[in-house]
Amino acid sequence: GESVGLHLPTLSVQEGDNSIINCAYSNSASDYFIWYKQESGKGPQFIIDIRSNMDKRQGQRVTVLLNKTVKHLSLQIAATQPGDSAVYFCAESTGAQKLVFGQGTRLTINP
Amino acid sequence: GAVVSQHPSWVICKSGTSVKIECRSLDFQATTMFWYRQFPKQSLMLMATSNEGSKATYEQGVEKDKFLINHASLTLSTLTVTSAHPEDSSFYICSARARGGEKLFFGSGTQLSVL
Numbered sequence: 001g002e003s004v005g006l007h008l009p010t011l012s013v014q015e016g017d018n019s020i021i022n023c024a025y026s027n028s029a030s031d032y033f034i035w036y037k038q039e040s041g042k043g044p045q046f047i048i049d050i051r052s053n054m055d056k057r058q059g060q061r062v063t064v065l066l067n068k069t070v071k072h073l074s075l076q077i078a079a080t081q082p083g084d085s086a087v088y089f090c091a092e093s094t095g096a097q098k099l100v101f102g103q104g105t106r107l108t109i110n111p
Numbered sequence: 112g113a114v115v116s117q118h119p120s121w122v123i124c125k126s127g128t129s130v131k132i133e134c135r136s137l138d139f140q141a142t143t144m145f146w147y148r149q150f151p152k153q154s155l156m157l158m159a160t161s162n163e164g165s166k167a168t169y170e171q172g173v174e175k176d177k178f179l180i181n182h183a184s185l186t187l188s189t190l191t192v193t194s195a196h197p198e199d200s201s202f203y204i205c206s207a208r209a210r211g212g213e214k215l216f217f218g219s220g221t222q223l224s225v226l
Contacts, residue, residue, distance in 0.1 A: 032213060043117070043204050043217035044155070089154060098145065099206075099215055101155045 012108045019077040021105045023090035026071065030092040034099070035064060035075045037086045044089060047075070077107075085109050113139050115207050117218025124195055125226055132190045132221045134205030140185035141207035145215065146178075149202040161188050195225045 013019045025033070031052040036044035050057045050064045050073075057064050063076040073090050090102040114137040124130050134144060143162050147155040159175075161167040161182035169175045177199075179191040188207075192199055202222050206215040 034215075036217075041202075041220070041222065043115075043206075043220045045217075046214065049214070093213075098157055098160055100157070101147075103154050 009103065010106045010108070012110055013080050014110050015082060016079055019075075019080045019084070019107060021075045021077075021088050021090075021107065023073040023075075023102050024071060025073060025090070025092050025102075027092060027094065027100075028068075028071065029094050031095065032093045033064070033066060033073050034091045034093075035062075035073075036089045036091060036101075037084075038089060038104070039086045047088075080107075080109055082109050082111070113137075113207075113209070113214075113216040115141075115205065115216045115218045117205050117221055119221055120219060121222040121224070123224045123226065126196055127194055129191055129193045130195055130223060132192075132203055132205070132223075134188045134190070134207065134218050136186045136207045136209075136216070139207075139209045139216075141188070142185065142210040143208045144182055144188040145206045145208075146180060146188075146190050147204045147206065149204060149220075151202075155204060158190075192223065195223070197225045199223065200225045 034049040035047040038044045048059045048062050048064045050066050055066050061078045065074045087104045087106045089104045091099045093099045116135045118133050146158045148158050149155045158173045159167045159169045161180045163182050163185050167180040182188040202220050204220045205218040
């Protein structure tokens with residue numbers, strides 16, 4: 001069945017360093033991928049998305065990389081700040097249908 | 112950006128009572144709404160998909176008679192947890208998609224605690 005998972009449940013980085021959060025997905029038919037940030041007690045916040053016809057997309061301080069060959073997705077956050085502390089989820093969908101979420105990675109920032 | 116309003120943000124109820132959660136799209140017409148459930152330190156699990164004017168489609172293992180979903184208008188969907196029990200305590204999140212759109216916009220979630 002469909003599943004989207006993450007390699008690491010927690011990630012700690014020094015403030016100012018770059019963060020890389022990874023995600024593995026299993027549905028090769030997925031054509032749309034999104035990264036969300038979720039702070040405690042709140043709903044998911046959209047960060048960046050990418051379609052399957054692309055392998056890289058950049059936003060403000062964030063970059064998403066998609067490797068369809070190994071079904072891997074990553075989120076890179078440049079110059080990590082304390083406000084980046086949260087749980088990050090990757091999610092996938094097929095043909096604009098339902099969204100399947102990965103397990104999540106908790107990112108903590110060390111001062 | 113598109114705004115989805117979800118109410119209440121938290122609710123405490125007695126076992127056996129029913130609780131209704133509202134999800135409204137404030138500045139767009141949501142032809143499709145999704146309801147998710149999230150237990151502590153876990154991911155969001157899709158419960159059901161609702162399209163305006165039609166019956167909701169429930170995911171496997173989700174009891175449709177317990178989690179009643181109504182999507183009567185293009186701006187409002189409701190989730191009613193009937194005869195709630197402590198095991199129903201969870202964080203419930205709605206999301207909405209506009210007609211022809213691909214992005215989902217999420218509500219702020221409802222923390223349900225059943226005593």
